[in-house]
Amino acid sequence: MENGMMNMKTPTNVTIKGILGALMASIDEEKKKRVISLGMGDPTAYSCFTTNTVVQNSVVHTLETQKFNGYSPTVGLLQTRKAISEYLSINLPYKLTEDDVYITAGCTQAIEVAISILARPNANILVPKPGFPIYELCAAFRNVEIRHYDLVPDKGWEVDLEAVDALTDENTVAIVIINPGNPCGNVYSYQHLKKIAETAKKHKILIVADEVYGHLAFGENPFVPMGVFGSMVPVLTLGSLSKRWLVPGWRLGWLVTTDPNGIFKNTKTVERIKKYFDICGGPATFIQAAVPRILEDTKEVFFTKTLCTLKQTSDICVKKIKEIPCLTCPQHPQGAMAMMVKLNVSLLKDISDDIDFCFKLAKEESVILLPGLTVGLKNWVRITFAAEPSSLEEAFDRIKTFYKRHCRQQKSQSNPI
Numbered sequence: 001m002e003n004g005m006m007n008m009k010t011p012t013n014v015t016i017k018g019i020l021g022a023l024m025a026s027i028d029e030e031k032k033k034r035v036i037s038l039g040m041g042d043p044t045a046y047s048c049f050t051t052n053t054v055v056q057n058s059v060v061h062t063l064e065t066q067k068f069n070g071y072s073p074t075v076g077l078l079q080t081r082k083a084i085s086e087y088l089s090i091n092l093p094y095k096l097t098e099d100d101v102y103i104t105a106g107c108t109q110a111i112e113v114a115i116s117i118l119a120r121p122n123a124n125i126l127v128p129k130p131g132f133p134i135y136e137l138c139a140a141f142r143n144v145e146i147r148h149y150d151l152v153p154d155k156g157w158e159v160d161l162e163a164v165d166a167l168t169d170e171n172t173v174a175i176v177i178i179n180p181g182n183p184c185g186n187v188y189s190y191q192h193l194k195k196i197a198e199t200a201k202k203h204k205i206l207i208v209a210d211e212v213y214g215h216l217a218f219g220e221n222p223f224v225p226m227g228v229f230g231s232m233v234p235v236l237t238l239g240s241l242s243k244r245w246l247v248p249g250w251r252l253g254w255l256v257t258t259d260p261n262g263i264f265k266n267t268k269t270v271e272r273i274k275k276y277f278d279i280c281g282g283p284a285t286f287i288q289a290a291v292p293r294i295l296e297d298t299k300e301v302f303f304t305k306t307l308c309t310l311k312q313t314s315d316i317c318v319k320k321i322k323e324i325p326c327l328t329c330p331q332h333p334q335g336a337m338a339m340m341v342k343l344n345v346s347l348l349k350d351i352s353d354d355i356d357f358c359f360k361l362a363k364e365e366s367v368i369l370l371p372g373l374t375v376g377l378k379n380w381v382r383i384t385f386a387a388e389p390s391s392l393e394e395a396f397d398r399i400k401t402f403y404k405r406h407c408r409q410q411k412s413q414s415n416p417i
């Protein structure tokens with residue numbers, strides 16, 4: 001094997017960015033094919049996923065006032081916290097206040113804070129498989145044990161709650177729920193979320209709800225925030241502007257205690273959160289200051305258009321995958337920006353697994369897909385559908401060509417030679 005990445009055994013020792021870099025490096029440039037990357041979750045690479053002028057002008061405005069060149073309070077600007085509490089309260093049966101909201105450098109830092117404040121000797125956290133590798137990376141850094149529960153592909157990637165029961169012990173502190181989901185494109189029903197909340201309550205663990213794709217739901221189920229069940233079980237809600245407003249580079253996120261019974265306060269969790277913010281800096285003050293306008297003034301039509309495009313591009317993937325025998329998609333995506341696709345290597349003559357598939361595909365066709373192993377599922381691939389429709393069509397045409405070049409001879413097929 002010419003590439004060291006092919007020897008990769010566990011998903012915990014490599015980052016998505018690391019493996020995507022290795023895939024890019026293996027592209028055969030002599031083929032002179034335009035590179036199409038469906039590996040990374042940054043939609044801004046494609047012009048149909050551009051933010052809107054309201055969002056841009058909000059930032060221009062705050063810069064021009066020259067009032068936001070100084071430090072912000074460690075937990076974030078008051079008006080920003082207030083605006084986010086109001087935005088999230090719209091979908092909750094109770095009201096959050098600014099005291100519930102902490103401003104972070106993207107959802108990534110919110111994950112880092114959540115894991116850090118939960119860390120204690122012998123603690124373990126339940127995370128989904130497939131999942132989002134940042135959780136593993138943060139937990140490893142903080143010596144928190146990770147335990148994987150399965151998402152069930154044939155049940156809309158729902159949480160295997162029996163597995164959760166079996167994994168939980170007295171040292172389990174939290175369960176991470178990503179909804180709408182990356183990498184599966186799932187959107188959970190109210191009923192399923194309720195069952196998750198009941199399970200967490202039964203085991204006396206809290207829920208970390210990664211809702212970075214909040215409202216990015218275009219299928220049957222509407223988006224329901226986990227915080228709806230906040231009076232049953234305390235929830236730490238994580239989010240950001242990155243995905244819904246299409247500005248991942250602005251690094252504006254939040255960590256929110258969605259907990260009307262004040263359990264986080266009583267257990268001194270709030271104190272720990274505040275201490276943590278004393279030692280880490282959040283996003284630039286002028287970006288924070290733009291948030292109230294961004295949340296209030298973004299027109300509904302902007303969101304509708306994004307959802308429409310995501311529905312269209314995910315449909316293209318589903319349709320094109322049907323033409324490629326070695327790929328199947330057990331579940332149509334219902335939200336977010338990525339989907340998991342099953343790879344049947346027994347139909348291919350010289351491909352050993354998902355990593356081999358992705359490296360050869362990159363080399364021969366300049367198409368980048370993420371090997372499933374990096375998100376915990378061997379012989380699957382993650383495909384990001386937040387891409388230009390024409391790029392998706394072309395990518396799948398190339399994957400089909402690749403399949404034909406590598407497929408095993410079918411017995412039923414007559415061979416003239």
Ligand SMILES: *Cc1c(COP(=O)(O)O)cnc(C)c1O
Pocket residue numbers: 041105106107108109132178182210212239240241242243248251252253
């Ligand atoms: C993109 C993503 C994040 C990180 O969000 P940022 O705001 O860009 O830091 C967190 N969780 C999931 C599931 C994501 O897909």
Ligand SMILES: *[C@@H]1O[C@H](CO)[C@@H](O)[C@H](O)[C@H]1NC(C)=O
Pocket residue numbers: 344346347
């Ligand atoms: C792979 O395809 C073969 C031939 O169609 C089929 O018999 C087999 O069950 C498939 N394997 C998986 C894991 O889907």
